Amino acid sequence: MNSAETIFDQEDIYTTKSTARYAAPIVDYANYYRALHEAIAQAQRSIFIVGWDIDSRIRLLRGDEEKASELPSVISELIALKAKENPDLQVYLLRWDSSLAFFGMREVWAKEVWDEKTPSNVHTVLDSSIPMGGSQHQKIVIIDDELAFSGGMDVAVHRWDTREHRINEPERDDGDGRYGPFHDVQIAVTGPIVKKLSELVRWRWNRLVEKHKHITELTAQENTQGLPSCWPKSVTPILENIDCAVSQTVPFMDDVKPVQEVRKMLLSLIEQAEEFIYIENQFANRGEIAEALNARLKACPNLRVLLVSSYQPVGAVETEAYWAGRIDFKQILENGIEDERVLVAYSGSTNEDGIKGQKRVHAKVMVIDNTHFVIGSSNLTNRSMSLDTECDLIFAASNNTHKEQIAWFRNDLISEHSGWSVDEVQTFIDGENTFGKLTQCKEKYAYCLKEADDQIFTDQSLQQILTPIGDPQEPIVPSIPLPNGKRFSIPNPSKSGLLITAAIVIIALLVGGGYLLSQNVDWMSKDYLQSLLTSVRDSPWAFFAVIGIYVIAGILFFPVTVLSLAVAMVFGATWGVVYGMAGVMASTAVLFLIGNLMGDKGLRDLAGPRINKIDKKFAQNGIFGVAVIRMIPIAPFSLINLVAGISSIKLMHFLAGTFLGMLPPMIVKAVVGGSIADIFRNPTPKHIGFLVGGIIAWFLLAYGSQRLVNYWQARQAKKQPSKEDKSSPIKMQDQI
Template identity: 30%
Template sequence: MTNVPNKLFIQGKNCWAIASAKRAAVLRNGEAYFAAFHHALLQARKQVFILGWDIHSKEELLRGEAAVEAKARNLPTRLGPLLDHVVRSKPDLDIRILIWNFSMLLSLEREPNLFFNLGWAPHPRIHLHMDDEHPVGASHHQKIVVVDGELAFCGGLDLTHYRWDTEDHEPDDPRRRTPAGRSYGPYHDVMMMVEGEVAAKLGELCAYRWHKATAEVVEQRIDDTTDAWPEWVQPWFRHINVGIVRTLPEYKSQQEVREVEALYLDAIRSARRSIFIENQYFTAPILCTALEQRLQETDGPEVVIILPKKISGWLGNKVMEAKRVRILDRLMQADVHNRLRLRHPWVGEQTKHGVMVHAKLMVVDDRLMRVGSANLCNRSMGLDTECDLAIEAQNPEQEAGVRRLRNELLAEHFGVTVQEVDAQFQRPESKGSLTWVIDQLSDPEQWSQRLKGLGPLEIQEEEFPELVSEAEILDPEKPLEVDRLMDAFVPARESSQDGWLRANWLWLILGACALVGLAAAWRFTGLAEIADRQRLAEFLQIVPWDVGLYPLLLIGFVVGGLSMFPVTVLIGATAILLDPLPALVTAFAGTQLSALVTYGVGWRLGRERIQRMAGSRLNRISRQLARHGVVSIAVIRNLPIAPFTIVNLVAGASHIRLRDYLVGTLLGMAPGILAVTIFTDQLLGFLQEPNPLNILFMAGALIFLVVASRWLKRRFS
């Protein structure tokens, strides 16, 4: 640890840890990072962590001459074979890969073997886990690699397809192809490579994420004799403090961490001369407000923001573009002193080819630099898992390293040497102005032959105002209230759920066979008479009480509630006896009446008795019921947390307002009542007449129930 204290970093506020790096450097673009990773992996001895949003085992890490040289040494160049190669040659090496458990949005982009384990069969000491331990809609977005706790990479690049490119970003580079042979456009990104104590801290973070995702405790295995630093990479910094900055969403027992947001705000407030930003997205209002305030100051800093010309990615260009339009328009309105430059990189003779900016970095003055996975969007501030590395310069040598990142990026974007960029800053008329240098390098008269540059980012009219609500769902500031409420009711995962499809495919087949067999029995035997509603109603009319069927069913709901009989069975029986519409009305009335009676019982028994009966888990539910009212009741009615009657008793003992309780019960029971009554009606139709349409409906219903139960099982294990 260096002796000079950092002025900006505050552990527990805007960073998780401050650790020393023996060496640190920035790797620009996929060619540099993939080559450095390839080299480092070959040096690994004990343990490798790979955390990412995506991965592709067939990704070519080395291309062109580098690939020829590697193959001449009999070294694999594709990721999967390379991982197998190093594990087989080093019996003590253990590799753990944690990738986001993709949503349907990625189903057509992911490598097929991540679904079915086809193609690449990893070695037993290569552990691949799909992380789904995060709030609904959130993603595991950290991109970290740690080798033996001694060397680490952190930034915006995943080890997957559509990422490799050179700093030239040639429009038609034939090497820029996916494993499937598809070409793609220029792609710009950045990673930081660090060595020493900070790598060990990143390994600690990886072990924590692995435990949260799998419930498996993994001890970090550090080997400080490993020299995995590529000899061709000259260190930018030596013996320097590095801040590790995270975003972690509130989830189950995990507390919310917003260090990424805090450091962005602190860095913007501390800027004296300039703020240089590259990012894929800019949709976070809180960061926009902070920049607006600095732009409106008379002596505030210059602000340069480099974004892609068009937004692409899994969030959808239309949604994020609509939000970006409003954010950038606000900044332009605040730029009363002409200190703002919004730019996008381009390549090609007629500037037709935009460069996809995927980098997530910031340089403030010559003092602060940060590189990581966090976008300037709400998700990265409080919903997705993120990790950035930040360096605060403490002396002129370190300031030169910070300045180097900004100037090398400008040189890359403008297609000039870094010496030419430095010369522009040293001209007397520049007065050290970042915006002046960018304007000079953008002058078409001086640079008419250039085939690269930074073009003005034109703010289009908001074409998609109807997507505002959708944008709020796709780019929320934190987990949705309903999702956080769900997490409060359940404990953290206790075991891994890997291999569910392989373990349960037989049950899917047996379920389908059971439906077919039941249909055949109803079709060809006398059992079909049981499904006749009129016959059942006539049978029930002979009961000794001189009452109608409806009051009898309501009494059944009350008695069932008091005896803890499953309410779903009562709803299903109602759906069998009555036609769909009367069944719906009766089921709603019966559940409300039963809930009201058992609520009263809970109120009479009192809190202490219910707490002794329910235990600590339902005591936690009691607190949530009292805190959230209608929402909590509505949510808990749809979750496999506690029986219907127990929830009613706890609610009564919690003294939740009766109105909130009844409204929440009505809203919460509605989906289940609708599903059960409609399903039961269709089931009867299927049993009596198993035609292709009914068979198709039942198959779809079965798949839906299996998928829904699977999701609930994984989430509430």
């Protein structure tokens, strides 16, 4: 390819060619989150967010900006407010339904959390259609079909940072502890390219939902001049009317034809390089890319390559699949090339206290000379070339102004990592010994570029074992051929599927274990348990023994309904109520205090979004709300007690509501339990009638309570018509 051609003169390396009326690279999360906050605040018609993660807890603003903002900083609160104020605004959130490997760092109940926190015009879908081992890795935001963000940035934990990347940064904490400096790049665009991205995200959405929920119409209004109203004020465009295109990686999904445009695009760009290739990437272990770079270096004597990545791996899989792979990548890249023409580096610093820090590079950027650049979601890995879903935007200069701006963008990134000014970086690139000068530290506490030495982290002994798991280029489980000639790809197991499978396994283990114990352990036999209950019934310590059993059962989340029926069977209808209520109150108090000690974060990680519903009842209705929950349970008895411990309700009020709510059903349960015991001893029509009558009374009590609560809520809604009550009607569940 001669130098007069651009990447857009080739076919099969981009989804679609288009133009960006304005484009602005956004460097690091503080700037991106601020821009995203501004854009969401101005949205009028639609918001699409497609991401590897979309975490509802993320604060988009920090520090003084957060304090000064009139709008919420937390993204879920911001979207909920905008959607509530403007019912015509439709919000679509598409997030990867991730594998077990990321459960510890992502919201497990992602869809339920978003559904709980937002109005009905906010729609959430979890994508579990990616072949096993792959991920949904595109990071795209579309506002009103007029503004698009795309690149390496998700809305996720452990990402926010400023361009200063202070080693000691208090705001670099998402509630679960400090994390280190973090670097990434996104780009904001407007103009015709946004339509292409809008069509892409709609296609992604429509293939995951039922046909009647498909989205087809674009909401953009004709705007041929100036910036759209939703363009963030904090972002200044640096490029105008520049050619661009979308390249994707799409694996085989159902009947979707695989696409490897990113791979072809990167190889094509490398073939065009003449003087300088600058790369920022989270990972670099794709041998094919290293071979292409090495070949181009040998073909062009004046060409130099600078690759900036992260310093230290996290975990065994990352170490052996990516850092070990980067050793091979570097060896291939440097083979037969003079040292001064290639540098694989990381950016590190030491602060005034002598504490060292290195940036975690998450960006996916490639700049070819001053003619082309890429900002995308694709790493230089096997999975990004074939197995994950990826989206990269490629830009091509068509005039000298574009070339100057591309060069400035490249130099600005290098300046951040090396500590040298933008002008000094350009001087080094134009002169001799470029990398020798760039790796000199200008100031004592500034960030400096340092050559990566990955052999200090791994001897590559586990590389062959862990690479197929951590960085596969084909699905971990091969696709299955079908009779019609097509193939069925087995997707990653969904969160719900994993949890159901885990529940079945746990239940099977408990049932099997209980059976084995009952057959082999004397004190687990039916006769022994019967004699124990009888001895407890006749003991003067029976009252305290029952209380102790309720407390232990509550801690173990044992169903209180089953326990109350058993107590009634042993002690009869009258004393069953007395003993049962005493045990319930004691268990309630103990678990309330345990919940208080566990704190808010621990309980929310344990129970997920149901906590919000329970806590809302406490906050709105106090003692009455507790009584309602006890009569018509919306969550397990023990969970309600634990959640109360982190709510604003006082212990005495909670106990009072528990007593009022539990006493009526306890009386009915005592009648039922006592009747069951009488039937075993003497199955007369009278006892059978008491049992049937007690069961009917039980259901009538629950049904009547629900009708009463619904009537009361309707009355409250009429008194406060402007306040939206998103909570769904309480349904009778035998969960306690």
